[in-house]
Amino acid sequence: MSKNRTIIAPATVPGRGGVSIIRMSGKLSKSIAESMCGELADAWRFKRCSIKSRGGSKIDDGMVVFFKSPNSYTGDDVVEFHCHGNPTIVNLVIEEAVDLGAVVAEPGEFTKTAFLNEKIDLVQAESVADLINAQSKTAVVAANSSLSGEFSEQISFLLDGIVKARVVVEANIDFPEEEIDVSVLESVKEELQDFHAEINELLSRVKEGVKLRDGYSVAIVGPPNAGKSSLLNLLAKEELAITSKVPGTTRDLVKTSVNIGGVLIEFVDTAGVRHDPEGPIEEQGIQRSKEVIKKSNLCLLVQDATTVQGFDVGLGDFLTVLNKSDLLEGRFSNTDNTFYLSCSTGQGVEELLKALIARLGIDEGEETVFLSRQRHEISLRSGGLFLEEAIMSLSEGQVLELVAESLRSAHSALGDIIRPMSADDLLGEIFSEFCIGK
Amino acid sequence: MNKYDVIVIGGGHAGVEAADACSRFGVKTLLITHDKSKTGEMSCNPAIGGIGKSHLAKEVDALGGLMARAADKAGIHYRVLNSTKGQAVRATRVQTDRDLYKAAIQDFLSSSPNLTIKEGSVVDLDIKNSTIKSVITEKGEKIFSNSVILTTGTFLGGVMHTGLEQSSGGRIGDPSSDKLAQKLRGLSLKVGRLKTGTPPRLNKHSIDWSLLSPQPGDTPTPLLSYTSQASERPEQLNCYMTRTNQKTHQVILNHLDESPMYSGLIEGVGPRYCPSIEDKVMRFSERDSHQIFAEPEGLNSDLIYPNGISTSLPLKAQKELIKSIKGFENAKIVRPGYAIEYDFFDPTGLKHSLETKTISGLFFAGQINGTTGYEEAAAQGIVAGINASLRATNQEAFELQRDEAYIGVLIDDLVSLGTKEPYRMFTSRAEYRLILREDNADMRLTEKGRKLGIVSDLLWQKYQDKRDATNKEILRLKKDKLKPNTPEAKKIKKQTGEGISSNISLFEILKRPKVLHSHLPKGEITLAPNAVDEIEASIKYEGYIKRQKIDIERLQRNENTPIPKHINYEKVVGLSNEVKQKLSEARPESLARASRLPGVTPAAISLLMIYLKKERKAVG
Numbered sequence A: 001m002s003k004n005r006t007i008i009a010p011a012t013v014p015g016r017g018g019v020s021i022i023r024m025s026g027k028l029s030k031s032i033a034e035s036m037c038g039e040l041a042d043a044w045r046f047k048r049c050s051i052k053s054r055g056g057s058k059i060d061d062g063m064v065v066f067f068k069s070p071n072s073y074t075g076d077d078v079v080e081f082h083c084h085g086n087p088t089i090v091n092l093v094i095e096e097a098v099d100l101g102a103v104v105a106e107p108g109e110f111t112k113t114a115f116l117n118e119k120i121d122l123v124q125a126e127s128v129a130d131l132i133n134a135q136s137k138t139a140v141v142a143a144n145s146s147l148s149g150e151f152s153e154q155i156s157f158l159l160d161g162i163v164k165a166r167v168v169v170e171a172n173i174d175f176p177e178e179e180i181d182v183s184v185l186e187s188v189k190e191e192l193q194d195f196h197a198e199i200n201e202l203l204s205r206v207k208e209g210v211k212l213r214d215g216y217s218v219a220i221v222g223p224p225n226a227g228k229s230s231l232l233n234l235l236a237k238e239e240l241a242i243t244s245k246v247p248g249t250t251r252d253l254v255k256t257s258v259n260i261g262g263v264l265i266e267f268v269d270t271a272g273v274r275h276d277p278e279g280p281i282e283e284q285g286i287q288r289s290k291e292v293i294k295k296s297n298l299c300l301l302v303q304d305a306t307t308v309q310g311f312d313v314g315l316g317d318f319l320t321v322l323n324k325s326d327l328l329e330g331r332f333s334n335t336d337n338t339f340y341l342s343c344s345t346g347q348g349v350e351e352l353l354k355a356l357i358a359r360l361g362i363d364e365g366e367e368t369v370f371l372s373r374q375r376h377e378i379s380l381r382s383g384g385l386f387l388e389e390a391i392m393s394l395s396e397g398q399v400l401e402l403v404a405e406s407l408r409s410a411h412s413a414l415g416d417i418i419r420p421m422s423a424d425d426l427l428g429e430i431f432s433e434f435c436i437g438k
Numbered sequence B: 001m002n003k004y005d006v007i008v009i010g011g012g013h014a015g016v017e018a019a020d021a022c023s024r025f026g027v028k029t030l031l032i033t034h035d036k037s038k039t040g041e042m043s044c045n046p047a048i049g050g051i052g053k054s055h056l057a058k059e060v061d062a063l064g065g066l067m068a069r070a071a072d073k074a075g076i077h078y079r080v081l082n083s084t085k086g087q088a089v090r091a092t093r094v095q096t097d098r099d100l101y102k103a104a105i106q107d108f109l110s111s112s113p114n115l116t117i118k119e120g121s122v123v124d125l126d127i128k129n130s131t132i133k134s135v136i137t138e139k140g141e142k143i144f145s146n147s148v149i150l151t152t153g154t155f156l157g158g159v160m161h162t163g164l165e166q167s168s169g170g171r172i173g174d175p176s177s178d179k180l181a182q183k184l185r186g187l188s189l190k191v192g193r194l195k196t197g198t199p200p201r202l203n204k205h206s207i208d209w210s211l212l213s214p215q216p217g218d219t220p221t222p223l224l225s226y227t228s229q230a231s232e233r234p235e236q237l238n239c240y241m242t243r244t245n246q247k248t249h250q251v252i253l254n255h256l257d258e259s260p261m262y263s264g265l266i267e268g269v270g271p272r273y274c275p276s277i278e279d280k281v282m283r284f285s286e287r288d289s290h291q292i293f294a295e296p297e298g299l300n301s302d303l304i305y306p307n308g309i310s311t312s313l314p315l316k317a318q319k320e321l322i323k324s325i326k327g328f329e330n331a332k333i334v335r336p337g338y339a340i341e342y343d344f345f346d347p348t349g350l351k352h353s354l355e356t357k358t359i360s361g362l363f364f365a366g367q368i369n370g371t372t373g374y375e376e377a378a379a380q381g382i383v384a385g386i387n388a389s390l391r392a393t394n395q396e397a398f399e400l401q402r403d404e405a406y407i408g409v410l411i412d413d414l415v416s417l418g419t420k421e422p423y424r425m426f427t428s429r430a431e432y433r434l435i436l437r438e439d440n441a442d443m444r445l446t447e448k449g450r451k452l453g454i455v456s457d458l459l460w461q462k463y464q465d466k467r468d469a470t471n472k473e474i475l476r477l478k479k480d481k482l483k484p485n486t487p488e489a490k491k492i493k494k495q496t497g498e499g500i501s502s503n504i505s506l507f508e509i510l511k512r513p514k515v516l517h518s519h520l521p522k523g524e525i526t527l528a529p530n531a532v533d534e535i536e537a538s539i540k541y542e543g544y545i546k547r548q549k550i551d552i553e554r555l556q557r558n559e560n561t562p563i564p565k566h567i568n569y570e571k572v573v574g575l576s577n578e579v580k581q582k583l584s585e586a587r588p589e590s591l592a593r594a595s596r597l598p599g600v601t602p603a604a605i606s607l608l609m610i611y612l613k614k615e616r617k618a619v620g
C-alpha cells in the first residue's frame, strides 16, 4: 500500500450543521488519531471520545473509527473523526493532525489513492481522471478567488523579500571570492524578522477570513404582507415568526438556520419595507432590514404575486419570489431570477432552493475552495516556521548553509501559494545583483 | 577487423574519463583525438575545483575517475573555499601546472588496460536505421563500433574572435571540426550556438610582483582525490592579487565599439556568471574596481593567467587595458584573450544515460552538451563511458539521481530543462546540498562504482577503511558519556563555552553548533580529515537531512515509475494541449522526471499516473 504521505481532509461539505466527518488516510493515521483521541476501538468500530490537542485542551466530543488497511475507502489505514459540524472545530482537528505529521489532501487525492491501491475498478478509471481534472480546474479558480487582491499581493511581497534574502545568502555560498559585502547579512536578519511578523499577521487574517466565509446568510425582504414570515416558517418547518393579514406584522429580525443539502444557511426574516411606515418602531425595523441586506450573501425579494409593488431598497445579489401563486389563475412559469411560490401549499419551494444553492455557489467546487484556503493557511504556517528557523541559524553564528536551507524551504512553502521558482531563476537573480565571474 | 566495443571521439576532459571508464569496465576501447600530445589539455585556466565543481571532481574520483588524481599530481596551489562555513559548502580549488596535469592524464591512459589511442580527426559518422555503425576519419579509414561517444568540446564549428577579427578554430592553436559539425547539423538533433572567452596571458617576468599582494595556499595543504598521497604533490606556489581601476574602465568604454560582443558580431549566448571585463564594466557601472588573481600556469611556465579580465577586445585595446593595472604597467601580452563561438546540441535530446534519443548507440558528453568547465565535462564523460560499456555488454543503463550526486543534478538539469547559456555547476542548483558533500562523495558512490567494476582495489580498500572507522567512531560517540565537572567537560566549556550539566553522550554534545569533533576526548581510532568532516556533518545537519530524506522518499516512488517509450500523450484523458506538447517533445523516462519539466503541473502528473496504471493493468 502507499507508503507515502498521510493525508487529511473533511469528507463532508463544510458548513455549520449536523455532523462533520474528517477523513485521514495513510500510515500515520492510527498513531495520529491515538494521540488525539486515546486508544482506538477495534477496527471498524466506533468509539466515543474527546478529541484533544497536544496541549491537552479539548477540541470537541465526538466519535472516531479506524478502518484497517486494506479494507478501507482508500485501501490504506483510514481514520474518520465524526465531530460537530462547526468549521472552526473541523479546522482545529485538521490542524492538530497536521502538526502530528499529516498533510492536507490535494483535490481528489483520496480517490486517487483508492484508485492506485486498486480499490476502484478499472471501468471507473476514466471518470476518476475526469474528476481530478475538473477539480484541478476549480482549484485554480478557487485559488484565485480565495486569493484575490490584497492577500496575494502580500504573499507576492513576502516572496520578493525572501528571494532577495536568498540571493544574498546563496551568493555568499556560491561566490565567496566575489567581494560580497558580508554586512548585508545583518540586514537580511532584520528583514526576515519583519517578514516573520508579517506572516503571523497574515495568518490571523486568513483565519478570520475562513470564519467569515464559512456560513451563508440569506435575507428575506420585500413589501409588507407579501408572505416573508410565512416563507421563513415554511423553510424552518416550524411557526417561528408571527404571520397575519395586517401589514407591518414583523418588526424584529427573526433568524433561523436551515440545513439545505448539507449546507447550513441562515435565513433572516425582516420587516416589510414601505414608503410611509406607521410610527418609529416600524421605521426602526426597516432600518434593521437594510443592515441585514448589506451583510447577507443573497436576498430573497418576496412579492405578493397578485399585487407586485415597487421596491427601492438597494439589494446586492437577489432572487425574486412571487408568493401566493395559489391565488393566480392561468399559467405561469419561472425564469432564471423569478420563482413562483405558494407558502400555503408549499408548491415551488424545491425549485427555489435549488436556484438558491446554485446562486450561492455551493457545489462541488466549494470543497476545493475550502481545502485550498486551508492549504494556503498551512503553507503560510510552515513558511513562517522555516523563517523562524532561518532567523535562529543566522543568530547562532551564521551557519549559512542551514540558513539557506531554511530559506529554500520557506520559499517553496510560500511559492506553492502563488508562484514557484526554479534554482536557475534564482541564479539569474544572483547574477543580476552581484558582479560575478572570472 | 577494425572494430571496437566503444569508440570515444575527442581527448578532452570528457573524452579521457569516458575512455578510461570503458577500459576499466573491461570493454575494448578506442580513443580518437586530433593530437595525442594534447590529450587532457586544459583550454583555459589550469585550475580544477571550486564551489560545486570540486564536488563533481570528487564524485568522478569516487567512481574511480582520473581528474582528481591528475590534479593532485599537478597541484601547485590549494585552497579550501568557504572554509569558515559548514562541510556541505566547503570546496577545494587546485591551481595546477598545465603540463604536469596533461602528463599525468596521459600517463594514466597509457597504463589503462583495454585502451587504444589513435591520432586522427573524425569527419563522418555512419548511421543506419537510426543506429550508429562506424566512424570515418579524415584519411577515409572506417572504424566500426555499436557505441560511440562524441566529446568534441568547443571544436564543432568553432570560431574565435579577437576584436573584430575572426578565425576558425577549436581553441587557440587547434583546428575546428567543421566537416563533422556539418554532418551533425544534418542529423535530427537540435543545434545551438554558445560562446565563452578567455583573458590574455602575460609574461611572468614582465610583472612587477612587489605591487601585487600574495595569496598563499592553505596549510595544511588538502588533496583533491580520495587516494592521492601528499608526497605526489609538486612544490607549492603563491597566487597574487591586483585590481582594475577607473583608468582600466575608461579604456574599455573607449573601445567598446570594437568588441565583437557589443558590436553584434557574436550571436552565441555567453554565460551569465562568467562575464568578460567588458560586461562587468557595462553592467556594474557603479563599481570602480574589480579584483584580478594572477595565477601561474605552471612551475616552469612563463605564463601568468590574469583571472578576472576575460576579454575579446582587439589586441591594441587589450595592451592599453593591461597597462592601466597596478603591477602590470610593463606587462607583456604573450597571447591575446579571445572569445570562441561553437555548436552545441540541445541536451534535451539526450536520455539520462547521455545516449541520444534518436540515434541508438551515439552518446554525447562534455561541452558539446552545452556545459562549460573541465569538471562538468569529466562528470558527463564518466557517465557516458559507463553507459556505453553497459550498452556494449547488453546491460541496463546507469543513472545517478539528484539526491545521490551533483553528477545526477547536472545531467538531470541538462536533460530535463536544457540550457540557454553555458551550464556551470553551483551548489544552489542542488536541492539536497546538505547531503551532497565533498567529504562523503566516496560514501555515496564508491560502492556503485565497485559494482560496475571500475573502482580500483586501492580506492575500494580506502573506502572500506574509512567506512568502518567512521561507523566505529560513531558507536563510540554514542556510547561514551561525559560527566559534569570532569577535566574533559571543563576543557569543552573553556574551548566552546558549552557547559555540561548532566551525564551526556559525546554524540549529543557534538550536536551543539559550537562543539567540534576535535574538542571531544579522543578515541583509539585514527580518522582521516574527511572522515571527521563526515561525522561532524552528519550529526550537525541531522534534523535537516531527515527532512530532505522525507522529500526524497516522496519523489522516489515517482522516480521508480517508468513512462513507456512509445506512450501517446493524446490518449491521456484530461491533459491540456500545452502539457501534451511538452511531454511529447521531452519524452521523460519516469514520472518524477516528467514532474520536473517546466509547466507540468501536479494535476497533470496525477492524470498521467492514472493512465499508466490503467495501461499496465490492461497489459498485465
Ligand SMILES: Cc1cc2nc3c(=O)[nH]c(=O)nc-3n(C[C@H](O)[C@H](O)[C@H](O)COP(=O)(O)OP(=O)(O)OC[C@H]3O[C@@H](n4cnc5c(N)ncnc54)[C@H](O)[C@@H]3O)c2cc1C
Binding pocket: A438, B009, B010, B011, B012, B013, B014, B015, B032, B033, B034, B035, B038, B039, B041, B042, B043, B044, B045, B120, B121, B122, B123, B151, B152, B153, B154, B155, B156, B170, B171, B174, B177, B180, B196, B197, B198, B274, B338, B339, B340, B365, B366, B367, B368, B371, B372, B373, B374, B377
Ligand atoms: C577559450 C576558452 C575559454 C574557456 N574558459 C573557461 C573558463 O573560464 N572556465 C571553465 O570552467 N571552462 C572554460 N572553458 C571550457 C573548458 O575548457 C571546457 O568546458 C572543457 O575543456 C570541455 O571539455 P570537453 O572534453 O567537452 O572538450 P575539450 O576539452 O574542448 O576537448 C575536445 C577534444 O576533442 C578533440 N576533437 C574535437 N573534434 C574532433 C574530431 N573531429 N576528431 C577527433 N578529435 C576531435 C579535440 O582535439 C580535443 O582534444 C573554456 C574553453 C575555451 C576554449
Ligand SMILES: Nc1nc2c(ncn2[C@@H]2O[C@H](COP(=O)(O)OP(=O)(O)OP(=O)(O)O)[C@@H](O)[C@H]2O)c(=O)[nH]1
Binding pocket: A223, A224, A225, A226, A227, A228, A229, A230, A231, A242, A243, A244, A245, A246, A247, A248, A249, A250, A251, A270, A271, A272, A273, A323, A324, A325, A326, A327, A341, A342, A343, A344, A345
Ligand atoms: N393565499 C395565500 N396566502 C398567503 C400565502 N403566504 C402568506 N399568505 C398570507 O398573507 C398574509 C401575510 O403573511 P405574512 O407572512 O405575515 O407576511 P409578511 O410579508 O411577513 O408581512 P409583514 O411582516 O407585515 O411585512 C398572511 O395572512 C398569510 O396567511 C400564500 O402563499 N397564499
Ligand SMILES: [Mg+2]
Binding pocket: A228, A229, A230, A241, A242, A243, A249, A250, A270, A272
Ligand atoms: Mg412578517
